[in-house]
Amino acid sequence: xIAHVDADSFFASVLARKNPSFRGKELLALGMGGKCxxxxxxxxxxxxxKTGMTLRDALNLAPDAIRAxxxxxxxxxxxxxxESVLQGxxxxxxxxxxxxxxxxxxxxxxxxxxxxxxxxKTLRQNVLLATxxxxxxxxxxxxxxxxxxxxxxxxxxxxxxxxxxxxxxHHDTFTDSLDLQTxxxxxxxxxxxxxxxxxxxxxxxxxxxxxxxxxxxxxxKLKHLxxxxxxxxxAELRGExxxxxxxxxxxxxxxxxxxxxxxxxxxxxxxxHVLRHLEYAILKMRRERLSCRGVSVWIRDGQYAYRxxxxxxPHALETEETIQPFVRQCLLELLRKDEMCTxxxxxLWGLHPHGALQFSLFEEPKKxxxxxxxxxxxxxxxxxxxxxxxxxxxxxxxxxxTKKPGLPYYKQ
Numbered sequence: 001x002i003a004h005v006d007a008d009s010f011f012a013s014v015l016a017r018k019n020p021s022f023r024g025k026e027l028l029a030l031g032m033g034g035k036c037x038x039x040x041x042x043x044x045x046x047x048x049x050k051t052g053m054t055l056r057d058a059l060n061l062a063p064d065a066i067r068a069x070x071x072x073x074x075x076x077x078x079x080x081x082x083e084s085v086l087q088g089x090x091x092x093x094x095x096x097x098x099x100x101x102x103x104x105x106x107x108x109x110x111x112x113x114x115x116x117x118x119x120x121k122t123l124r125q126n127v128l129l130a131t132x133x134x135x136x137x138x139x140x141x142x143x144x145x146x147x148x149x150x151x152x153x154x155x156x157x158x159x160x161x162x163x164x165x166x167x168x169x170h171h172d173t174f175t176d177s178l179d180l181q182t183x184x185x186x187x188x189x190x191x192x193x194x195x196x197x198x199x200x201x202x203x204x205x206x207x208x209x210x211x212x213x214x215x216x217x218x219x220x221k222l223k224h225l226x227x228x229x230x231x232x233x234x235a236e237l238r239g240e241x242x243x244x245x246x247x248x249x250x251x252x253x254x255x256x257x258x259x260x261x262x263x264x265x266x267x268x269x270x271x272x273h274v275l276r277h278l279e280y281a282i283l284k285m286r287r288e289r290l291s292c293r294g295v296s297v298w299i300r301d302g303q304y305a306y307r308x309x310x311x312x313x314p315h316a317l318e319t320e321e322t323i324q325p326f327v328r329q330c331l332l333e334l335l336r337k338d339e340m341c342t343x344x345x346x347x348l349w350g351l352h353p354h355g356a357l358q359f360s361l362f363e364e365p366k367k368x369x370x371x372x373x374x375x376x377x378x379x380x381x382x383x384x385x386x387x388x389x390x391x392x393x394x395x396x397x398x399x400x401x402t403k404k405p406g407l408p409y410y411k412q
Contacts, residue, residue, distance in 0.1 A: 001112050001139055002245070003103040003120065004146035005086060005127070007079075008134040008155035010099035011039035011070045014078045017132050018071060020304050026065035028058055038070055042155055077298070077308070080256045080347060081131045089123060094245040102143055104245050117176040120158040129260045132304060132343075143243045144236035147193050148211070149183070159183075163239035180239055184212035194233060199226065211237055252288065255281045256296075258345025263302050265340055270299070271331065273344045278327055281348050282320050291318035293350030297330035302340030309333040316352065323348070 007013065011029035016022040027041040028049070037058050040049045047062040059065065079098045086093055092104035105112045105119075113119035120137040127135050138149025140161035149159040153176075160177040178186075189195050189203045192211050202225050208214050214222075215237035222230035232242040257277040264270065274297060285292060293316055298308035309330040317323050327346060 001105040002146045004138045004150040005101045006136050006150040007099035012041045014075045026062045028065050028067045029070045084256045085127050085130045116160045130258050141239040142236040142241045187211040254349040255284050256347035260343040263340040263342050277346045290351045291316035292348040295326050296347040298345050299334050299341050300343035307334050
């Protein structure tokens with residue numbers, strides 16, 4: 001089974017996440033020098049505004065809509081945050097675009113989940129808690145069906161498509177599920193990925209109005225009109241997987257992790273979360289035999305607005321001991337006295353394969369070798385006994401819920 005995860009009105013949602021005053025309002029995320037709508041909030045979509053519409057046409061439909069240039073840096077960070085959550089669910093992921101991903105559910109720990117509807121809801125909730133961004137999830141036996149399913153109940157929808165050879169477990173009511181024929185009969189031909197205006201005209205000429213019509217169409221007619229891709233598309237609609245996930249085997253360009261928590265003013269508690277994220281990111285980076293050239297830290301305040309700080313490293317680094325001071329420096333830039341925080345996250349970027357141990361001009365080689373040996377020992381313990389087997393004392397508050405004494409992290 002394949003899951004398709006699609007962020008809801010992504011560019012507009014990212015703007016609203018950064019500027020909470022935009023939430024619940026007609027919002028247009030602009031591109032191309034401010035002349036084109038590349039995303040609209042669902043309040044604006046309710047007025048008939050569509051992606052790709054000119055700003056002039058959009059304002060004719062919603063004259064009071066908020067207009068804001070898309071924040072591509074923030075959007076890229078948000079995409080990394082979502083993918084980080086998904087990577088923790090399945091290692092086999094294909095990123096289709098900046099706001100869409102396919103997941104191979106057979107690669108989930110324990111195999112394909114028995115209750116697919118519950119799995120999809122949990123996935124969606126995990127993304128929402130970690131990023132404050134809504135996604136829609138579709139699950140089906142093929143990529144084409146999964147993508148159509150994710151679009152079926154937007155925004156924030158969950159849809160599971162059952163094929164005839166898939167038997168539902170008795171405990172699943174399948175309130176979010178549809179059988180294949182019912183779903184395809186409810187979808188027009190234009191809703192099928194790959195059926196553009198020209199192909200739609202040909203479908204209408206054959207009397208194929210619904211996705212079900214195309215799924216059941218004569219193979220020779222499909223081949224005559226659309227070539228072999230037409231036959232493959234019909235097979236995908238019938239739940240026969242014709243397109244395998246394209247899993248990128250190249251090393252990641254960045255690694256990020258974030259978690260939400262109840263509002264807190266405790267800077268030691270916040271620092272503990274950041275340290276745990278750093279442990280996770282370092283472990284993942286070193287598994288790929290990579291080092292990083294920069295770090296970013298972000299927090300979400302009590303009003304659910306985000307702030308971030310970034311720091312370039314003096315040279316490529318790969319151990320917690322050497323990277324931690326720069327992470328702390330970023331966090332110090334973000335903290336405000338008595339301010340509530342509800343999320344913390346970090347990203348390691350500028351990743352590339354690391355070779356021999358590098359020494360800074362002002363660094364003692366013995367110290368660098370000792371730090372590498374310590375990190376290698378920690379890596380081995382994590383691999384053998386699990387990621388929670390060893391952690392820093394300052395991060396114990398997150399792991400155990402027990403407060404540990406520590407320095408105040410707010411710079412007076």
